[in-house]
Amino acid sequence: xxxxxxxxxxxxxxxxxxxxxxxxxxxxxxDLADRCPCHYLSQNWRWAADAWMVVAAPSGHELRILALxxxxxxxxxxxxxxxxxxxxxxxxxxxxESSEYTSPLCEIGPRQHxxxxxxxxxAHSLGDVLVLCHxxxxxxxxxxxxxxxxxxxxxxxxSAPWIARADYGQWADYLATLSTSRLSGLRRKRRRLAxxxxxxxxxxxxPVSEALIDxxxxxxxxxxxxxxxxxxxxERSAYRAFLLALVSGADSRDGLQLFSLSVNGTxxxxxxxxxxVRRVEFLIGAxxxxxxxxxxxxxxxxxxxxxxxxRGLDYDFRIGDEPYKSTWARRDTPTFxxxxxxxxxxxxxxxxxxxxxxxQRRLRALAGRLRLPSLRATRGTAAGAVAPGRxxxxxxxxEI
Numbered sequence: 105x106x107x108x109x110x111x112x113x114x115x116x117x118x119x120x121x122x123x124x125x126x127x128x129x130x131x132x133x134x135d136l137a138d139r140c141p142c143h144y145l146s147q148n149w150r151w152a153a154d155a156w157m158v159v160a161a162p163s164g165h166e167l168r169i170l171a172l173x174x175x176x177x178x179x180x181x182x183x184x185x186x187x188x189x190x191x192x193x194x195x196x197x198x199x200x201e202s203s204e205y206t207s208p209l210c211e212i213g214p215r216q217h218x219x220x221x222x223x224x225x226x227a228h229s230l231g232d233v234l235v236l237c238h239x240x241x242x243x244x245x246x247x248x249x250x251x252x253x254x255x256x257x258x259x260x261x262x263s264a265p266w267i268a269r270a271d272y273g274q275w276a277d278y279l280a281t282l283s284t285s286r287l288s289g290l291r292r293k294r295r296r297l298a299x300x301x302x303x304x305x306x307x308x309x310x311p312v313s314e315a316l317i318d319x320x321x322x323x324x325x326x327x328x329x330x331x332x333x334x335x336x337x338x339e340r341s342a343y344r345a346f347l348l349a350l351v352s353g354a355d356s357r358d359g360l361q362l363f364s365l366s367v368n369g370t371x372x373x374x375x376x377x378x379x380x381v382r383r384v385e386f387l388i389g390a391x392x393x394x395x396x397x398x399x400x401x402x403x404x405x406x407x408x409x410x411x412x413x414x415r416g417l418d419y420d421f422r423i424g425d426e427p428y429k430s431t432w433a434r435r436d437t438p439t440f441x442x443x444x445x446x447x448x449x450x451x452x453x454x455x456x457x458x459x460x461x462x463x464q465r466r467l468r469a470l471a472g473r474l475r476l477p478s479l480r481a482t483r484g485t486a487a488g489a490v491a492p493g494r495x496x497x498x499x500x501x502x503e504i
Contacts, residue, residue, distance in 0.1 A: 116172055116173065116174060116222060117172070117173045117174075118170065118171070118172050118173075118222060118223075118226055119170075119171045119173070120168055120169070120170060120171075120226070121168070121169040121171060122166075122167055122168065122169075123156060123161070123167040125169065126152070126153055126156060126167070126169070127153075129149065129169065129171070129181075130149045130153075132178040133148075133149040133152075133178070133181060133209075134148070134149050135178070136178050136179070136180075136181060136209060136211060137149070137209060139211050139212070140209060140210070140211060140212055141212075141381045141382055142212070142381075142382055143209060143380070143381070144204070144205055144207070144378070144380060144385065145360075145378035145379075145380050145385065146199055146200075146204040146205065146378070147207065147209040150350070151199070151350070152183045152198050152199075154346055154349040154350055155198050155199050155200050155201075155346060156183075156185075156198060157349070158342055158345040158346050158349055159199075159200055159201055159342045159343075159345075159346055160185045160198060160201075162342065163187065163342070164187070165185040165186060165187045166185065166186040166187075167183070167184075167185055167186075167198065168183075168184050168185070168186060168230055169181065169182070169183045169184070170182040170183075170184065170208075170223050170226050170227065172219055172222055172223060179210065179211045179215075179219060180208055180209065180210040180211065180219035180220070180222070180223055181208065181209045181210075182197070182208035182209070182223045182227070183197065183198035184196065184197060184198060184227060184230060185197075185198045186230055186231050192231070192232040192233055192449075192450060192453065193230070193231030193232045193233075194231060194232070194233050194235060195227060195230050195231040195233065195234045195235065195446065196234070196235040196236070196237070197236070197237075200337070200342075200343060200346045201337060201342075201343075202337040202338075202343055203237075203238060203337070203387075203422065203423055204237070204238065205238045205239070205240055205243075205422075205423075205439070206236045206237050206238055206239050206245070207239070207240070207243050207245055208220055208223045208245065210223075210244070216244060217244045217247070217248075220244040220245055220248055221248060224245070224248055227446065228446045228447075229446075230446065231446055231447070231450070232445070232446055232447040232449055232450030232453070233443055233444065233445060233446060233450040233453070233454065234443070234444040234446050235441075235443055235444075236249075236441065236442045236443070236444065237441050238262075238264075238423050238439045238440075238441065239439060239440055239441070239442055240264065240437055240438075240439050241261070241437055241438045241439065241440070242437055246440075249442055249444070252444070254451070255444050255445040255446075255451055255454075256442055256443075256444050256445075257442060257443045257444070257445075257454050257457075257458060258440045258441070258442040259440055259441040259442065260440070261438040261439065261440045262423055262424065262425065262438070262439050262440065262441075263423075263424065263425040263429075263436050263437075263438060263439075264420070264421070264422055264423050264424075264436065264437045264438070264439045265421045265425075265429040265430060265432075265433030265435065265436045266383075266418060266419060266420040266421060266433055266435050266436070266437065267409065267412075267418060267419040267421075267432065267433050267434060267435065268418055268434075268435055269412070269413060269416055269417055269418050269419075270418075271434065271435075272413075275410060275413050275414075278409075278413065281434060282431070282432070283431070286431055289399075290399065290402060290403060290406060293397075293398045293399050293403065294398075294403050296398060297367065297395075297398040297400070297403070300367055300368075301367040301368035302367070302368055302369075303365065303366070303367060304365070304366045304369070305363065305364070305365055305366075305404065305407045306363065306364050306366065307361060307362075307363050307411070308361070308362045308363070308364065310351060310352070310361075311351060311352045312351035312352075312360075312362045314348055316362060316364070316371070316374070317344070317347050317348055317351060317362075318344075319371065319374065320362070320374040320376060320388060320390050321338070321344060321347075321388075321390075323374065323390035323391060323392055323393070324338065324388060324389075324390035325338060325339070326393060327390060327391070327393065330393060347360070347376070360376055360377065360378055360379075360387065361376075361377050361378075361379050362374065362375070362376050362377075363375045363376075363377065363404060363407070363408055363411075364404070365391075365400050365403060365404040365407070367395075371392075372391060372392045372394075372395045372400045373389075373390070373391035373392070373395075373400035373401050373403070373404040374388075374389065374390050374391070374404075375388070375389045375401075375404050375405065375408050376388045376389075377408060379417070380417075382417065382418060383412075383417050383418040383419065383420050384408065384411075384412040384417050384418070384419050384420065385420045385422060386405075386408070386419070386420065386421050386422055387422070389401050389404070389405065391404075402428065405432065409432065419432075419433075421433055423439055
């Protein structure tokens, strides 16, 4: 544990580390996370270390870890990676390059916003454009971006629905907020599924087998294919390797937890969650399409929410406004992607991109009035997914 704030010196020391220092920071990093009970699993040392080894380093990225100290106590940390695209140095938070929230890890206290500002200004020396994916509106980083409108280029907000455990006394109190038809429908489907065979909801202790992760990903890809959707990061072999690295340990603090729903011992639905000090984060859910009429994914979802309630944890559905989330969640925190100009040339490029997009939107609107289909905007498909053949720049975060 760190020293009491009242006994710490007010001298901040900011250090920039490279990949050779990653292992040596593990103890301090985890101690800082322990002092931040609201931190996300994606801010832990294990998540960053696995992301560096299987995602960032093989892609040729550079690693820079910004560490802020008061005396000898680590109080804030931000792992960033740098890559080159079209002659620009693109900076983003180290991670799986899929759908993590972006946020520095900072100790909670009266100087938290100051810590974030120090890290923000230090990042300006690292490249031309900073790519921030899924910034929560309740994060100090969002406030900082709002104070730099000339350099910051936020995208349209995206919902992140969640359930606050403190809003309900008991599980029954939460169930009372759901529609009667919703509950009765799920209970009826569960009874019918139980008539087929023995039902079993299981939490798989670590390490999780490679076969289970492959089954989860295969069912997810099959579902997206059936609905005409695609997701770039889901197709990457590096993302599979990242998940396997995280679930390879038995320590639940540093890994993910896989839940499954089985019939007669055969898994028909999966849910991969990050279980944290304050919450459960829903990462990936999938089910065997042959059992779709029983809604096995939603049955398992209900069991996972119940599991989180029993342990006093919030339940975060994360990024996306898919309709099924609103049937479960009663709270919503907007998130947004944002690109930030770090250098003069990076800022100029982002302004040119904004101008180009504005012209493009006007041409599409004009095409709509003139009935010119080749210029019309392509209709969106789902949060985090796009129609086949289209590239989702916000997911990779590397295009400017």
